[in-house]
Amino acid sequence: MRQSGLNVSVAALLLLQLVLLLTVGALAQQHDFPPEQVIVNLDLPPKQRWTQVATKYSAQIQATVNFLKQLIPMHDLVLPVANVIGADIDNYLPMPYSDEIRGVAEAARITLGEAVLCNIIYDITSFCTSIVAQMGNGTIIHARNLDYGPLQGVLRNMTIEVFFQTNGSTLFYGTTFAGYTGILTGVRPNVFGVTINERDMGNILENALQALLKKEAVPLSFMLRDALANDTVTFESAVRFYSRTQLIAPVYVIVSGTQPGEGVVITRDRQYILDIWRLDPAAQSWYVVETNSDNWNPGQDIRLETAHKSLDALGPNGINPYSIYQVLSTAPVLNNGTVYTTVMSASHPEWFSTMVRLDIPPYP
Structure with a gap:
């Protein structure tokens, strides 16, 4: 009432x-913890x-x-x-x-x-780090930190892993927040994984609402979920869909597949694709890292620089679920605004894991 x-x-x-x-009760423990797992019955x-x-x-x-x-x-x-x-x-x-x-x-x-x-x-207001990397054996691995400065304390206690099911079988799954029906981090098993990062271009919230009023665009997280729910989707068809759908706000869409070389960062404005940046292991480009800047004009982002140094030190043969989690656990890639870290691989559904972050390392 x-x-x-x-x-x-x-x-x-x-x-x-x-x-x-x-929030304080959870923070007082100062230990990372896995979120609650819930089922959404699409039937x-x-x-x-x-x-x-x-x-x-x-x-x-x-x-x-x-x-x-x-x-x-x-x-x-x-x-x-x-x-x-x-x-x-x-x-x-x-x-x-x-x-x-x-x-x-x-x-x-x-x-x-x-x-x-x-x-x-x-x-449209989260700051993130997303990584897609090709391991030495050709396996594609995808991981992300979701950072959300002012709301991180509340969101840590609302983070959930959601498994979308029909007829008792899981079609896709992801990490989201209670009360939020879209997906920011998701996997269609054995097909593709996807994350989105904010691309800050002006007064984004007001512009997003105005775009919705014009009925010409969709919220970003609904777009992600639409492709994850599509029974006929492939890695390449997901990339095309995420490149062409008219959106309420600019965004970076990071997509990973199951085959060597299947990893992209799609840079979008509301209507058009601006750039697509693909893995190219033959050219020694075996990983992509996206924070919240265009890859052709990254500026000085210490999260990006730190992630690059960590990945370069590991090399393709050093990448695995544990080591990529450690990259995302290195300050300031992991920072006071980080809500959760997810590690996933479309070709290895059993690797999907999310941790809510409370153990934040000091940054020298």
Whole structure:
């Protein structure tokens, strides 16, 4: 039940205190931990798929909404536009996402506008490091840190591994946040893996909402999930799809496959592909690292420089799930804003592993 006046302020304060206690309790342990694993049953009506997750994490979801209202200039544009989209959600967001977001809003006891905001903000405001590398035996491995500065404390307690199933079989899986129906980190077993990194180009949140109002583009994380859910998808067809779909915001899409050489970084603006950067082991380009800058103009990014040095020191024969995790655990690639680290390989589904990061090494 949503109330007004003083009761709203008191309820919001109590909610924030609850989530801070949860966060501090986890932080006090100062140990990395694996997130909860959940199943989303795609055979259920979309509105029911996330009910159990959103109900369990409702306090954290509500606290995130309240934090966002303080963090973003909500009242002049952002929240009113999100409310417009929420009020007519079927005309702005495709199925099944519109109904899934309805279900999240009801279970978490937030408005549809707030649920819309939560379902687009993570994929356009996160700072990340993604790596695709070819091991000495030709195996492709893909790993990422997801960094999210101001919200990292809350998000660490909302990180989940989701296995999307139909008829009891897993079609694809990934790492996401409770209440968030899209995918930022995902794998279609034996086909491809994918991550996205923010490409910061201007007042990105307001522009993204305006793009949604024009009904010409889709949220980035929905695009990722659409390809992961496609039964006929291949590595190359996924690359083409991610290169051509009109988006609400610029982005880097990092895609890995199962065969030698299958690794790319796609640099996108909202409408067009700007660059595609592929693995080329024959030319000694056996890995790609993407943070949050164009590969032809990286500037001075200490995360990028540190990752390059670590990978060069290892070489192709030194790369494996453990060593690439260590690369992503080296400061400042791993930093105070890092929420989680995922290691995965489409050709080795058993390698999929996520750790929520609390043990942050000091950076000299």
